[in-house]
Amino acid sequence: MAPLLELNHVTKRFGQVVVARDVSFTIEDGAAVGIVGPNGAGKTTLFGVMSGDLRADSGQVRLAGRDVTRLDAAERTRLGIGRTYQVPRPFSGMTVFENLLVAAQQGGERRGAASHSLAASALERARLSERANLRAGQLGLLDRKRLELARALATRPRVLLLDEVAGGLTEPEVREVVGIVRETLAEGVAVVWIEHVVRALLASVERLMCLADGAVIGDGEPREVLSSAAVREVYLGSEAAFEAAS
Ligand SMILES: Nc1ncnc2c1ncn2[C@@H]1O[C@H](COP(=O)(O)OP(=O)(O)OP(=O)(O)O)[C@@H](O)[C@H]1O
Ligand SMILES: [Mg+2]
Numbered sequence: 001m002a003p004l005l006e007l008n009h010v011t012k013r014f015g016q017v018v019v020a021r022d023v024s025f026t027i028e029d030g031a032a033v034g035i036v037g038p039n040g041a042g043k044t045t046l047f048g049v050m051s052g053d054l055r056a057d058s059g060q061v062r063l064a065g066r067d068v069t070r071l072d073a074a075e076r077t078r079l080g081i082g083r084t085y086q087v088p089r090p091f092s093g094m095t096v097f098e099n100l101l102v103a104a105q106q107g108g109e110r111r112g113a114a115s116h117s118l119a120a121s122a123l124e125r126a127r128l129s130e131r132a133n134l135r136a137g138q139l140g141l142l143d144r145k146r147l148e149l150a151r152a153l154a155t156r157p158r159v160l161l162l163d164e165v166a167g168g169l170t171e172p173e174v175r176e177v178v179g180i181v182r183e184t185l186a187e188g189v190a191v192v193w194i195e196h197v198v199r200a201l202l203a204s205v206e207r208l209m210c211l212a213d214g215a216v217i218g219d220g221e222p223r224e225v226l227s228s229a230a231v232r233e234v235y236l237g238s239e240a241a242f243e244a245a246s
Contacts, residue, residue: 002065004029004190005081005159010049010059012042012214019045020056021214027159027192032185034201034222035194037211038234043194044086046211047161050192051083052076064158078108082157086164086194088148092137096128096147099136100154107155118154126150126180142173149180159190166197178203198226210234 003026012020019042027033037043048054050061052073061069068076090099100119109115123129126146131139136147145165152160162181166174174197181204185191195201201208201222208225210218212234218225225231 002062003027004031004064005050005192006060006062007046007050008060008062010046010056010061012045012049012054012056014045019214020049022059023214023216024059025209025216025219027190029158029190030185030188031190031192031207032205033190033192034205034208035192035211036196036198036201036208036226036231041211041234042214043211044163045214047083047163047192047194051081051161074106077106077155080156080158081161082107082152082155082159083161084148084152084163084165086167088144090136090139090144090147090151093135095133095135096139096150097123097132099147100150103151103154104156107157109156118156122150122154125153125183127176141168142176145169145173145177146180149177153184157189159192160184162191162193162195164195165193166195166200169197174200 005027008024010020010023023046035043045054049056052071056069060067063079063081068079097119100122101115104115104118109118123132126149128146128150131143139147149165166177169177178200181191193201193205205222207220208222209216210225210231218228218231
């Protein structure tokens with residue numbers, strides 16, 4: 001059977017700068033994968049190429065065997081690629097619940113009752129029930145992160161791409177986000193999680209990739225990847241990221 005998500009020889013440039021260099025990997029159904037790498041390594045760019053927000057200059061993206069390289073982000077959302085954004089993008093004048101209704105519809109659920117129940121379950125999963133009627137623009141950091149997660153969940157993804165949903169949170173808040181991610185995995189949704197908070201990844205994923213300068217320089221069992229010479233090398237001078245790992 002075809003893997004759930006597949007990147008084949010993806011290259012992406014911004015002007016002269018190459019931010020993804022011939023990147024190839026596969027994500028299996030239900031997999032839990034973390035992505036680390038220094039600032040500017042090209043992690044978010046890779047999500048853009050997967051979600052359709054960005055076009056690869058060359059190479060291919062496949063979802064469950066289907067070539068989606070030329071489909072736009074809205075079409076890929078309907079096919080099951082859900083993502084969060086490093087800088088959250090809610091409709092700030094709408095309530096939390098209204099944002100989730102929109103997301104459910106973007107995921108392809110047009111029927112009123114069904115999109116309502118998708119929105120309600122995303123609300124609950126992301127621990128936002130008490131915020132349902134607040135405007136998104138009024139939320140604090142943790143609630144904005146929760147809403148970003150809930151919006152992606154409401155699209156009913158087969159694979160969920162998380163971009164730094166634990167960044168800037170306190171320790172108990174990070175644990176809460178880990179709990180949400182683990183519940184999502186338990187439902188069979190594949191998760192690919194970009195995160196600088198390495199301990200959150202170690203509590204959630206079974207595979208870790210490390211990206212540096214647009215290339216995959218490590219991929220495998222998380223602790224082995226973190227202790228590899230190539231990965232340690234790119235993190236020289238920013239050992240803080242490895243506190244929890246070592
Ligand atoms: N739209 C864009 N136009 C031009 N350059 C860009 C654009 N988006 C990103 N870049 C550049 O591409 C490189 C990779 O950026 P990207 O955001 O993918 O890195 P990242 O690994 O997600 O970093 P961080 O950990 O800081 O989020 C950086 O040098 C960035 O400045
Ligand atoms: Mg990024």
